[in-house]
Amino acid sequence: MHRLFWKLFLSFWATLILFSVVVMLSVSIYIDHLHGQQSPSAGFENISQHVAKAQSRADAHGVEGLRDWARNIDHKNLVPVLVLDNAGHDLLGREVSQRALERLHRHLQQQNVPDTHPNPIIRMANGDQYWLIPDFQSVTIGRFLSRPSVITLPLLAATLIGALVCLFLARYLAAPIERLRRAAQDYAGGDFSYRVGPSLGRRRDEIVDLAYALDNMAERLDTLIDSQRHFLRDVSHELRSPLARVHAALGLARQRAGNIITPELDRIEREADCLNELIGQILSLSRLETGMNAPIREPVDLTLLLQEVVEDSRLEAHAKGCAIDLAALPTATVKGDPALLHSAIENVLRNAIRHTARQTSVTVTLTIRHSDIENVCVIQIADSGPGVPELMLHKIFEPFVRVSEARDRESGGYGLGLAIAHRAIRAHRGEIQASNRATGGLVVTIRLPSKSG
Incomplete structure (x- = not known):
């Protein structure tokens, strides 16, 4: 369970679950709220407010004002509020469910019966009348998702939780990768002293395996390069002795040759000088790479x-x-x-x-x-x-x-x-x-x- 694969899998899975749970809880709470609105007292209070506003718009602007009010309410509310005439036709031309028609029929039968709760009726100046009937059967997922005022809060909550989980996961993954990047830059510059593995603590996953593999590579490269430098330095030192003997032998050969110019001896001398220069450069490079004889300031x-x-x-x-x-x-x-x-x-x-x-x-x-x-x-x-x-x-x-x-x-x-x-x-x-x-x-x-x- 410590592998990176399972950490990624479980993290994304947990994020999806949390997102779904938040949305489902939000929808459930909202639906419970709607069920509460179907009770006589809650329904009466809510519908009474709608009736008062709709009647005010109808008195001021007639049928068109009532139609504008219906459009505005339909855009905001999850539960559609139908505006039905006595024949059961909606003012906005919306489809009317059977249950809404049954409620309209009950209101028509009870409109002349004395009741503690007045009927949700809108009376027009010309004598026409309309009924405000909430249609709970028309509440669908599509309607829920298409209502910004309804879906915004659940989405924001779910998005915030998902963002926090993803932020934690991103930091969890990016931190060791950043250390690996810095180590790779140091190695590219020739500094093999930095080790990534110990800095990752008790973490155990593929990134840690990669870090220790990189540390082992750096240690091996450091050893090989150091061995190469010492080899070049030691060989150069060892070559100085036979080269000195070559110069000495060359001097004796010139003495024995007297004034005779020998191209062969001149060639030997040139090659010996080139070899001496090469050895000097190798030693200079070795001293600079190993930090010996640090430059004065x-x-x-x-x-x-x-x-x-x-x-x-x-x-x-x-x-x-x-x-x-x-x-x-x-x-x-x-x-x-x-x-x-x-x-x-x-x-x-x-x-x-x-x-x-x-x-x-x-x-x-x-x-x-x-x-x-x-x-x-x-x-x-x-x-x-x-x-x-x-x-x-x-x-x-x-x-x-x-x-x-x-x-x-x-x-x-x-x-x-x-x-x-x-x-x-x-x-x-x-x-x-x-x-x-x-x-x-x-x-x-x-x-x-x-x-x-």
Whole structure:
């Protein structure tokens, strides 16, 4: 009985039952009220009021006034009040039941008999007379439902009870689903620490099963990713030793070769340098992901930092056959780790230089966006290369992701530079994203709060 299926089934079933009970009780009370009106005293009092009003309208407006009064009463009352002439014809042309005709016949027979209760008769100025006869046999469900003044209160009561039950059920279902949504967002952002199951208390249904399954998945993913990070870090550390021996052996080989230029040794040296750079990037990424060596917080002149990064990269740009355009920079200061920020911006700029077309330029701009909460420094680095497919824009900041294997290998990229930049910027409570330029090429936008703590 704790499963979600039964909770939904029983909740909706209970709502329908409550709705039906309220409507039935309302109808029952109203019908009891009508039965009470059939008693001589109650019927006399009610009909006397109708007779007085109908007679007043007839005296003032004749037959048409009496007809308007009959229409108005018929629209409001559940029990139709027939206006019959001596022949038994209704003034509004309504069907007359046999019992109503029998009551009319009794009134006609007793109209000259002295009685404590006067007959419900309406006398017209021309001598005609009409009789007000309530027709209880004409009370139907259709007539009940078509009378707003009668059905409104029961419907409102039933609707209110149903709404309260549905509100409780909606909150009961939505609360854990909202926790699941927040957990999924945290997991998507790389935070696997949140657990949904324990927060649901003693509840037992399919949603709880899903929550614990999600918790187990998060724990497993956290373990696997952590193992992967440690594996990459450990392997990188272990590779440093044989790589150092390769460099030492390479130096001995050059000494023995003397002044003879050996292309083979040059190739070994280049590959060893590439491997050393790759190991360094892997270690940097591992430190950022594991939170080791947390960035220091000190004022950083972002304007001066950008100028230094651009100046350091001009030689590489010149070798590629492109230029770097640095726009006039406003004065901007952020709090953070100068070395880490320098590395992040340099990785983005070097990536732009590698992929921009020859005889083009890479544009670097810095703007400050002011707001009531905090000012944001926005750095944009745009190239004139082929751009990135739209589906890959959110993936290029993941480790070892390459848009084009052949192109990235030719450009010397390992798929780690933007990943390192992404994690470095996030460590400073900033944002980094990429988008394609309308004129061609890729623009990477970095946002850093000017007062990050």
